[in-house]
């Protein structure tokens with residue numbers, strides 16, 4: 001039987017519509033409109049497209065966008081000064097610094113300069129630490145989106161055997177922690193894992209974030225598993241494709257997310273959700 005599709009695009013639209021209602025209600029109750037500052041340094045064309053998409057999504061969700069496009073020659077101290085200003089700006093509830101930053105700027109220093117109270121991307125060590133403790137405030141957008149996608153299937157996470165392939169600080173590790181918090185039994189795999197196919201075959205929830213096109217093949221997937229593909233890779237023909245070999249795996253899995261149209265749109269939706277939740281906290285409504 002073919003797997004059912006987890007439609008990230010449709011789910012993201014539902015999230016945006018809900019957030020538009022919540023933003024309007026918040027404004028009515030408190031006069032606060034959720035605000036996101038977007039900061040982009042340099043001319044990387046892909047980054048410009050990503051930021052534009054995020055800004056468009058914000059508008060659809062009733063979020064005010066404070067746009068900052070800085071030249072590639074911007075110094076680290078100039079960028080830090082802008083972040084300080086946004087940290088103190090009461091109209092701003094989330095700050096997005098688009099990565100990658102130019103090489104002369106230390107991303108770690110910049111991400112740690114963002115106030116943990118406005119950390120809409122969920123990358124600040126304070127928020128990562130809160131997640132480790134099991135008391136998250138801002139959660140990283142991509143893993144948060146993956147959790148919502150699993151929840152949308154109706155398959156309970158509790159008690160499930162979950163395998164996360166990839167251990168980056170922005171996807172694999174936080175995702176594993178979020179699954180653990182929801183009482184899954186979690187295994188984290190990486191490039192040194194021995195007999196990865198055997199470990200993956202144990203997974204009732206298989207979450208893949210490695211960045212290698214069609215790496216996960218059907219022989220690595222348990223029948224009926226929920227398979228979520230975070231990977232974004234380019235085929236030699238220039239098409240976008242995931243880390244999972246979609247066609248053969250979808251004949252075996254219970255649920256599967258596509259690329260494109262899976263995790264990508266949900267990542268943006270979670271950035272919006274984090275911003276609206278932050279504005280609600282400011283208003284004392286959560």
Ligand code: NDP
Pocket residue numbers: 142165166167168169170171172189190191192193196209210211212230231232233263264267
């Ligand atoms: P990183 O490159 O930071 O991490 C990749 C991870 O995969 C590492 O932990 C690495 O292991 C592991 N890995 C690499 N090769 C193998 C292998 N052969 N077997 C097992 N594990 C392996 O990537 P990210 O986490 O940032 O991103 C992963 C993918 O997700 C990328 O394609 C990226 O574009 C995509 N992505 C998509 C997003 C979206 O919104 N759709 C958002 C963020 C990422 P080790 O640690 O041992 O090196």
